Amino acid sequence: MINKVRAFGAFWYDFIIGDDWRVAVGVAFAFTLTYIASRATTAAVWWIVPLAVVVLLPLSIHRVTRHTKS
């Protein structure tokens, strides 16, 4: 039973989070920051998420290529 629950959890983790949990955490952080900033200021906050993507994507690819090369 425990194994089945574990397998069920592992499936959904793999399905939603995928190969790199840092990307999911980074996305969640960017949206949280956008939400807080939009409440705290009237300045434009739309750039936070694109900036997060610009940083997260190469970092995630670099992690894979570094392992491949080593």
Added chain:
Amino acid sequence: MSGSALFIAVFLACIVEAVEALTIILAAGTARDWRSAITGLFAGLLTLAVIIAALGPAVSSIPLGGLRLFVGGLLLVFGLQWLRKAILRASGNKALHDESLIFQTELAAAQQAQAERRGLVADWYAFTLSFKGVVLEGLEVAFIALTFGSNQHNIPLAAAAAAAAVLLVVAVGVAVRAPLARVPENSMKFVVGIMLTAFGMFWGAEGAGAHWPGSDAALLVLIPAIGLYALAMVALFRTKPVKVPVPAGMATSQGGTH
């Protein structure tokens, strides 16, 4: 977002996953038992329909702001996963997705498994192989179709795009009775990854309280900008193509596995 963009995104995502599912079903049917493989296909489609019927109203009942944040987050994480794999393949850091080789691998594994009858299913292995293929490949598409459709208040159009893609792949699959190795799957995955990332960013940021300059027109900048950035990543990380050792008896394939 226009209806055509919604249709294209769901259609392409669905083509990619349907081609992968077809390869698995073909392997199960060819190596084992067609009746069990087709039973597995319909059981898988039924399971997907139940999941969509259960999740559809739940997703639609979320308030728009919360929905956009939730959907945007999900699409952005999916999009970055698709895009990363596409970039790794295009830059030679990961073997290209090759349906012929995957078919041969599945075929070899299916031929070695023991036959077992369970209830109405003559060959349990063929049934489960086909069932898993349909459910696992279909689930992601179901999420994409459901989230895109509910956000645009146009689930029927998203469902039509998904159905059109499945019907097209099934029709071609039945006609050629072989894995659809000529479908430019890697390029399509690249395009879908760009679209998921763009819409995920747009909706997610809006749901979190941001206002995009130009409102919906911002997407016309976001999509090409992400495309160009992804191409720059391909150039930055480009290396020699990954060589995958081809197992004995699979000399016809030249690519790599998933």
